Amino acid sequence: MEYVLETDQLGKRYGGRWAVRDCTLRLPAGRVAALVGPNGAGKSTLLHMAVGLLRPDAGAVRVLGRAPYGDTELLSDIGFVAQDTPLYRDFTAAELVTMGGKLNRRWDAALARTRLAQLGLPPDRPVGKLSGGQRAQVALALALAKRPSLLLLDEPVASLDPLARREFLQALMGSVAETGATVLLSSHILADLERTCDYVVVLSASQVRLAGPTDELATSHRQLIGPRHDGGPIGGVAAVVRASHTDRQSTLLVRTDGPITDPMWTVREPSLEDTILAYLTEGDTRASHSEWGVAA
């Protein structure tokens, strides 16, 4: 299966307002993909459609080639951790592992137990009495125990301190390398993603602004600093994603289609965070979408 998750002009409306609109995506197998965007961009709505909790109002979503809404068999192939990591609060993590074994056809209890033991969580404490970060770790261990083909995580690190965040993401990467799952995780914390993710989907105001592998993003974008530039072509620049100016100087984040040789410009490789932020800024972005397989 080339693509684990595919959407075609996918849309979801709440009342008269689109929460996700014209969303076309192809997430290749084996990727750890970040779904980034500001509050209200539509990230949770997209994930809920992917796991079959919401029915699309327009277009289509397919996981492993099947429409998830109403397909209960497909559920065994999808792991999902919702934003508030809902767990039965009166149960201990060990009891939840046992319960998972009874509720799932495919269940790797040993994987979950090993993970929980590594975390050093108090084994007999109900999860309702664990910290938010500890609960997130338990929820990840349970989701991994399903050995899903697609793992969807809605802001899994939001409640974690920086050290716990790093540990969580390392554990995630280790498990993914071992199980071969494809991951789509939403997050606001861009700095973490550069280390963890090899694919990025940027959502803003209900639409996909950018989607592609991070290594391609890195090679195809540059930051240019030079004398004030008020338009006009620049050799090697396919599109200006974002421009900021002072009276005498311009700083441009550009998508390239060749080397930039004009000595007028100082050329730097932007961080992934800078590139994502440029696409999140409304205004100059629309011209450059098509290159990434995204409708402008």
Ligand SMILES: Nc1ncnc2c1ncn2[C@@H]1O[C@H](COP(=O)(O)OP(=O)(O)OP(=O)(O)O)[C@@H](O)[C@H]1O
């Ligand atoms: N059940 C609902 N009823 C009505 N509107 C909703 C509902 N759920 C979400 N919305 C709206 O849909 C839009 C997208 O919401 P969504 O929760 O998908 O965004 P998000 O990117 O996950 O946001 P956040 O980062 O804050 O979690 C927002 O404008 C939100 O107010």
